[in-house]
Amino acid sequence: MSPVIPIRAEAADIGCADAPVLRERGQREVFCGLTGIIWLHRKIQDAFFLVVGSRTCAHLIQSAAGVMIFAEPRFATAIIDERDLAGLADVNAELDRVVTRLLERRPDIRMLFLVGSCPSEVIKLDLSRAAERLSKTYLPKVRILNYSGSGIETTFTQGEDACLASLVPVAPMQADDAAPSLLIVGSLADVVEDQFMRLFDELGLGPVRFFPPRRAGDVAPVGPNTRFLLAQPFLADTARALEARGAQRLPAPFPLGEEGTTLWLQAAATAFGIPQQRFDEVTAPKRERAKRALARHRTQLAGKRIFFFPDSQLEVPLARFLSRELGMGLVEVGTPYLHRQHLAQELTLLPSGTALSEGQDVDKQLDRCRAARPDLVVCGLGLANPLEAEGLTTKWAIELVFTPIQGYDQAGDLAELFTRPLVRRMKLVA
Numbered sequence: 001m002s003p004v005i006p007i008r009a010e011a012a013d014i015g016c017a018d019a020p021v022l023r024e025r026g027q028r029e030v031f032c033g034l035t036g037i038i039w040l041h042r043k044i045q046d047a048f049f050l051v052v053g054s055r056t057c058a059h060l061i062q063s064a065a066g067v068m069i070f071a072e073p074r075f076a077t078a079i080i081d082e083r084d085l086a087g088l089a090d091v092n093a094e095l096d097r098v099v100t101r102l103l104e105r106r107p108d109i110r111m112l113f114l115v116g117s118c119p120s121e122v123i124k125l126d127l128s129r130a131a132e133r134l135s136k137t138y139l140p141k142v143r144i145l146n147y148s149g150s151g152i153e154t155t156f157t158q159g160e161d162a163c164l165a166s167l168v169p170v171a172p173m174q175a176d177d178a179a180p181s182l183l184i185v186g187s188l189a190d191v192v193e194d195q196f197m198r199l200f201d202e203l204g205l206g207p208v209r210f211f212p213p214r215r216a217g218d219v220a221p222v223g224p225n226t227r228f229l230l231a232q233p234f235l236a237d238t239a240r241a242l243e244a245r246g247a248q249r250l251p252a253p254f255p256l257g258e259e260g261t262t263l264w265l266q267a268a269a270t271a272f273g274i275p276q277q278r279f280d281e282v283t284a285p286k287r288e289r290a291k292r293a294l295a296r297h298r299t300q301l302a303g304k305r306i307f308f309f310p311d312s313q314l315e316v317p318l319a320r321f322l323s324r325e326l327g328m329g330l331v332e333v334g335t336p337y338l339h340r341q342h343l344a345q346e347l348t349l350l351p352s353g354t355a356l357s358e359g360q361d362v363d364k365q366l367d368r369c370r371a372a373r374p375d376l377v378v379c380g381l382g383l384a385n386p387l388e389a390e391g392l393t394t395k396w397a398i399e400l401v402f403t404p405i406q407g408y409d410q411a412g413d414l415a416e417l418f419t420r421p422l423v424r425r426m427k428l429v430a
């Protein structure tokens with residue numbers, strides 16, 4: 001077995017750590033935070049998401065998630081209609097009625113999220129008070145929480161952040177004398193969670209828990225002996241809530257690609273005193289396998305230029321992966337929010353001189369994209385078709401959130417998500 005040399009950024013090369021960022025505050029083209037329900041309802045298996053919103057909100061959720069429903073859905077919309085908007089009805093009483101009916105029909109629900117939307121914000125419906133009021137009736141059988149997925153307040157992946165932040169106060173307090181534990185924070189596909197769990201077991205690192213849990217009753221205890229690793233880069237509020245409980249974040253890049261996964265695991269291994277030799281023995285075969293899977297894609301992607309429109313907040317880690325492990329050129333890396341602290345390790349690894357932008361002024365950004373003529377554009381659904389019609393090749397950002405992409409075993413699949421549109425375009429042109 002060949003020795004494994006941990007990858008670290010050169011001491012003198014700080015990549016984009018101090019790079020200037022173009023900040024734009026114009027019109028943006030991003031889904032709202034309700035979208036997170038599509039993957040969250042599959043993650044916490046006995047939770048239900050009740051959107052308090054309009055018919056538009058109901059259509060968004062149904063059309064985005066409808067194809068995945070195979071049994072009783074675990075989300076719905078309580079429609080705020082004209083009478084509610086005009087103040088002619090007691091919205092709180094109606095909401096209580098809807099919740100009562102729902103919980104009677106669905107005794108399997110153990111956690112109910114009341115999810116705010118643009119209309120519920122416009123009529124200033126206080127869902128935190130509603131959740132408190134309803135909890136008095138339904139605890140301990142059903143816990144009722146609330147968060148906002150409104151497009152006024154949140155973009156796309158911030159819905160998950162708001163949901164998980166609302167879950168932190170529910171976490172039991174960790175005992176003062178508890179042994180240090182590791183919490184993996186952010187929704188991961190079950191298959192990815194299982195792979196990471198096996199890796200932590202092999203390393204001899206534990207106890208390890210995941211947040212959110214698969215069952216509402218399994219929320220991990222949190223306290224000063226909790227060390228947490230973010231598995232997703234869009235969890236600013238959740239991280240803040242965990243830190244307020246005394247938990248300590250382990251700074252690391254995100255587990256995308258072979259390098260990102262290794263550095264992410266390494267951060268945990270170092271914090272828990274796992275000997276380097278053990279770490280190398282456990283990770284070496286998996287790293288080699290991931291590298292082999294990536295090599296096939298590198299031949300197609302190396303030298304190609306990519307442009308990221310801001311969408312999922314995964315843009316910076318993805319750009320790091322594509323540039324360092326697959327040799328792609330970064331034309332512009334746009335992200336809705338650039339959290340310098342959580343992305344510090346990622347920014348250090350980005351090639352210096354990368355054009356970074358935060359927020360959006362969509363017309364200006366489209367002009368920059370058209371002028372640059374990149375080989376591949378990562379963007380939201382609304383921009384993809386018009387750009388394709390102009391001869392640009394696109395990748396839907398939302399697919400990167402729905403697909404299991406973290407960890408060694410998924411590194412090749414992640415690369416393939418970028419190879420596929422290029423191959424499709426080549427076939428169309430040929």
Ligand code: SF4
Binds near residue numbers: 032054060
């Ligand atoms: S929350 Fe707002 S942006 Fe999202 S679907 Fe409802 S109305 Fe539209």
